[in-house]
Amino acid sequence: MKNILIVLGIILGIAVFAAGSGLFKKTKPNVVEVKKENEKIMDNKNVREIYFAGGCFWGTEHFFQQIRGVVGTEVGYANGNTQNPTYEEVVSHTTGFAETVKVKYDPEQVDLKLLIDLYFKTIDPTSKDQQGNDRGNQYRTGIYYTDKNDEVTVKEEVQKLAKNYSKPVLVETIPLKNFYRAEDYHQDYLDKNPGGYCHIEPGLFEMARKANPLPKPAYQKQDKKVLKEKLTAEQYNVTQENGTERPFQNEYWNETREGIYVDITTGEPLFVSTDKFESGCGWPSFSKPITKGLIDEKMDRSHGMTRVEVRSKTGDAHLGHVFTDGPEDKGGLRYCINSASLKFIPKVEMESKGYGKYLPLLDKK
Structure with missing residues (x-):
């Protein structure tokens, strides 16, 4: 099927090209830019590669290309017995090559x-040697790896998936012996030819786009209605209505234990005890945020004063103000923060409450 379409496409292309239509330049918007960006990312030493043979490449x-975390792809011919094969040689069934996709991915975004x-x-x-309407040994299935560390993952995962089938699974799981880039007209083929032949059901592309969504942020801004029920009246007044609590009559002004101070509205860490100091103002004072x-x-010009207001970025909660009369040896700033905007997590509870990765900050002097 694909061979016939290729021949017809070439004939049509020659005719239209002669008429000056520029068909061969047709691509989706931004394809070139995306490819260039992917090439930059593919140079990243943390990017991994794996090769998939799954029928028509x-x-x-x-x-x-639809999966978040895949940062580069290239189609080519893998694990054959000649060098630099052409497409015509591969489809002759004499070279042993399989149509294969080189997939570069960021393991921090998507798991193998x-x-x-x-x-x-x-x-x-x-x-065996058939996917969709395509038949021939170039359409066999396989997962080929270049990193020995991937061998266990590939084999174990295929064995696990094989339990879902009543017949033997014929997917090759072997090291990559060789790989040669296919001709340019094969690269990004369906981007250039949106209506082109494909053995994969179209709905699967949408499934792939949704299969690895961005993780939800660990800390999210809360709706004011939720906060009104969750917070005390003073906490709500301070964080949502820019209120100010009384000095020397708040929870943390004289707190001296080791620990971390988080946004009362989101739980996001903001300050640590090692940056807290006694300023005499009656509110918790810090030399800097984390x-x-x-x-x-x-800029805050309320109450006839000119001050710099401090708000939490994620929660958009009013915290207090920052002044330039802090200790010189700590940078000269004083973040004067309302206790009502904060929740203190003692050092002994940080691990159990999900703040363990911040413990090293308490070791600094």
Whole structure:
């Protein structure tokens, strides 16, 4: 099927090209830019690679391009017995090559096990040398690895998935012996030819786009209605209505234990005890937040004064103000923060309450 379409496409292309239509330049918007960006990412030393043979590589490549965490793809011919084969040589069934997609992925965004699981949804793993309407040994299925550490993952995952089938699974799980890039017209084929032939059911592309969604942020801004029920009246007044609690009559002004101070509205860490100091003002005072990216600073001209307000970036809660009369040896700033905007987590509870990774911050002097 694919061979016939290729021949017809070439004939049509020559005719239209002669008429000056520029058909061969047709691509989706931003395809070139996306490819260039992917090439940059593919240079990242943390990026891993794996090779999937799943029938016609046009559809297999397009499928993997939909998955978040896949940062680069390339179609080619793998594990054959000649060098630099052409497409015509591969389809002659004399070279032993399989149509294969080189997949580069960021393991911090997508797990190899998920890639394998999704790949199985695009193939009949019990079929020998046939996927969809395509027949021939170049359409055999396989997962080829270049990193010895991937061998166990690949084999174990395929064995696990094989339990879902009544017939033997014929997917090869072997090291990559060789791989040669296919001709340019095969690369990103379905991007250039949206209506082109594909053995993969179209709905699977949408499934791939949704299969690895961005994780929800650990800390999220809360609705004011929720906060009104969750917070005390003073906490709500301070964080949502820019109120100010009384000095020397608040929970943490004289707190001296080791620990971490988090946003009362979201639980996001903001300050640590090692940056807290006694300022004499009657409110908790810190020389700096854990990182500047956790807060927003805004000009405040209320009450006939000019001050710099401090708000939590994620929760958008009013915290207090920052002044330039802090200790010089600590940077000269004083973050004067309302206790009502904070929740203190003692050091002994940080691990159990999910703040264990911040414990090293308490070791600094």
